[in-house]
Amino acid sequence: MIEYETRYHFSQERFRVKYQIFEESKRAKEIAEAICVEQTIEFPIELTGNSIRENVVGKIEEIQNNHNSTVVTISYPVETVGNEPAQFFNVIMGNCSLFPNLKIIGLQLSPSIENIFPGPRYGISGLRKLLSIYNRPLLATAIKPMGLSTDQLAQMAYNLALGGVDIIKDDHGLADQPFSKFKDRVLKVTEAIHKANRETGFHTIYAPNITSNEQTMLKQAEFVKEAGSGALLVSPALSGFSSFITLRENTDLPILSHPAFLGGYLSIMDFDVLFGTIQRMIGADVVIFPNYGGRFTFSKEDCRKINHGLKKPFGSFKEIFPSPAGGMNIDSCGDIVSFYNKDVVLLIGGALHKAGADLTENVKAFKAQVEKIHVR
Known part of the structure; x- marks a missing residue:
């Protein structure tokens, strides 16, 4: 079976997105794992090697189970965004905007991501x-x-x-x-x-x-x-x-x-x-x-x-x-x-x-x- 690898040297700088998933905990974890793949490689994970899984695919950093939902923090490598604001929005909620019962409730930007946005002038x-x-x-x-x-x-x-x-x-x-x-x-x-x-x-x-x-x-x-x-x-x-x-x-x-x-x-x-x-x-x-x-x-x-x-x-x-x-x-x-x-x-x-x-x-x-x- 083919296993694709990346030859790029990643910086390890990551930014974080906090999602609220309105599902019970087991199903919410499955959705979180799907988000990690869908928002990055959108590709069968079993066909990728460790270099892609560790450096490109999103990572679940924290899971908090609440009464009627689960809050999940996922980190992404800054290289998935590059220098394009539109790509930032694509990574944080591109295809997954089509998922039901899912909402972004927080953003934690890294320095590289912050620098691609101009912010308010006044x-x-x-x-x-x-x-x-x-x-x-x-x-x-x-x-x-x-x-x-x-x-x-x-x-x-x-x-x-x-x-x-x-x-x-x-x-x-x-x-x-x-x-x-x-x-x-x-x-x-x-x-x-x-x-x-x-x-x-x-x-x-x-x-x-x-x-x-x-x-x-x-x-x-x-x-x-x-x-x-x-x-x-x-x-x-x-x-x-x-x-x-x-x-x-x-x-x-x-x-x-x-x-x-x-x-x-x-x-x-x-x-x-x-x-x-x-x-x-x-x-x-x-x-x-x-x-x-x-x-x-x-x-x-x-x-x-x-x-x-x-x-x-x-x-x-x-x-x-x-x-x-x-x-x-x-x-x-x-x-x-x-x-x-x-x-x-x-x-x-x-x-x-x-x-x-x-x-x-x-x-x-x-x-x-x-x-x-x-x-x-």
């Missing part, structure tokens, strides 16, 4: 410095709804900026559409916000949505920078993690990450991994996600995990802002700040419009409400 401290806001939550809103003309959206942005909101983003549904072309919207909304800033002395920035293919995003990011908008909005699950990374490496603007299309990934990754550590790795500065109590189904525990993943010590990656959203209102700001602490971007959209016809006054009320909150 993070919490950098974005605060950029906006010169140090002792309170950041305030954000969005221009919407889809279907409005560029002039209508620009007027809306002007009114919002007059009230003193810190960040105005495109709704993630705005793209390059016939009712509001991308370049026209970026120029007019940016100018409207700049006009408001000149009148108020505030420093509101604008984050146009540039979610697209890599080539288009790079061109649009450069256009946004030249226009002086100040930031970018991208949905990484739509653009792809690798394209998001390329964008981060080629722009010096802060990037807001939107959760569109990410929901399906929750079947294979826990909240703090998907919305926390991975977002820091790929280079987001602000992560938008559904808050508990909104129109989505995220619980307080889910959001606690996300907040932890965004701010816990994790290699050399900077802490980044959570931005809980999805049906929030002005009256809920106190609870939100109490839960996330002052390092949070309060994103309120439709509720600012529901509060009355005068958007400027509504933003002022929003800001006043936040300034009354005792922050920590």
Whole structure:
């Protein structure tokens, strides 16, 4: 029988992935052993020699049996990834994303793996410095709804900026559409916000949505920078993690990450991994996600995990802002700040419009409400 061997000299540097397997202990161990092979050689193990089994195949480092699941830590050699972020995701949960009852709940990167990810350019401290806001939550809103003309959206942005909101983003549904072309919207909304800033002395920035293919995003990011908008909005699950990374490496603007299309990934990754550590790795500065109590189904525990993943010590990656959203209102700001602490971007959209016809006054009320909150 053939036994294949590797001639490569492996460094023995390994990174670790923690999986939760929702099976009884015996079956969970069988699945863990299958993961070790499936995520590396994807080949009959009996046809490989010791050099491949010891140096290439994943290794089970720890098994913890819980009441209704088993937590398994598996290590992989860094050589299985090389220098490609996409290959990292392929190794940690490629084919096995098709397995039922399996989820990643933790990552422990080695130095070589950490170095292939750019991480946030700004993070919490950098974005605060950029906006010169140090002792309170950041305030954000969005221009919407889809279907409005560029002039209508620009007027809306002007009114919002007059009230003193810190960040105005495109709704993630705005793209390059016939009712509001991308370049026209970026120029007019940016100018409207700049006009408001000149009148108020505030420093509101604008984050146009540039979610697209890599080539288009790079061109649009450069256009946004030249226009002086100040930031970018991208949905990484739509653009792809690798394209998001390329964008981060080629722009010096802060990037807001939107959760569109990410929901399906929750079947294979826990909240703090998907919305926390991975977002820091790929280079987001602000992560938008559904808050508990909104129109989505995220619980307080889910959001606690996300907040932890965004701010816990994790290699050399900077802490980044959570931005809980999805049906929030002005009256809920106190609870939100109490839960996330002052390092949070309060994103309120439709509720600012529901509060009355005068958007400027509504933003002022929003800001006043936040300034009354005792922050920590």
